[in-house]
Amino acid sequence: MNQEELIAHVLLAKNGDSTSFCKLYELYYKDMYRFAYYTLENQQDAEDVISETVLDAFKGIKNLKKPEKFKAWIFQILSTKCKRQIAVYVSNREHLKDEPSESELTQDENPYAEHLDVRKAFSILNETEKMILSMMVFAGYNSRETAKILDSNEGTVRSTKSRALTKMSNYLKEDYA
Numbered sequence: 001m002n003q004e005e006l007i008a009h010v011l012l013a014k015n016g017d018s019t020s021f022c023k024l025y026e027l028y029y030k031d032m033y034r035f036a037y038y039t040l041e042n043q044q045d046a047e048d049v050i051s052e053t054v055l056d057a058f059k060g061i062k063n064l065k066k067p068e069k070f071k072a073w074i075f076q077i078l079s080t081k082c083k084r085q086i087a088v089y090v091s092n093r094e095h096l097k098d099e100p101s102e103s104e105l106t107q108d109e110n111p112y113a114e115h116l117d118v119r120k121a122f123s124i125l126n127e128t129e130k131m132i133l134s135m136m137v138f139a140g141y142n143s144r145e146t147a148k149i150l151d152s153n154e155g156t157v158r159s160t161k162s163r164a165l166t167k168m169s170n171y172l173k174e175d176y177a
Helices: 003-014 018-040 043-063 067-092 113-123 127-138 143-150 154-176
Strands: none
Touching: 003 018, 003 043, 003 067, 018 043, 018 067, 018 127, 043 067, 067 127, 067 143, 113 154, 127 143, 127 154, 143 154
């Protein structure tokens, strides 16, 4: 979908066209799922925050001022939902991971099975590192946009990203050594 089509669908959705909103959802669902799944490390919670995000976005799209910023806007909502879910994990002091053993995974059961090593490496990161990498890798934000969303310094975001990638790389090197 090109930029003009995207803006047209957003404008239609702002006027209550649910078909156009569905097209926007279809366009970004996979990226949203990857973002939520890697951030929360739990399939059910990822699906739940996406559902909540989509409902809030559908209700609030009429307030979106810049149609060309739809992706940033919906990922901002998703990011907030993920942060709230992480806060629930922290307050409960337990984070039940939806992580079957490698032998239980098949390509048919889990479309991300081939990325299991990367997912394990991602799981060693702290919550801030996960959020920054998710926003920059899965949502496609640059360091300036990520810093603004997380209310952080751009340099801090870049150094945290670099540190997180190094941490993951070292983990993967050890795993294959």
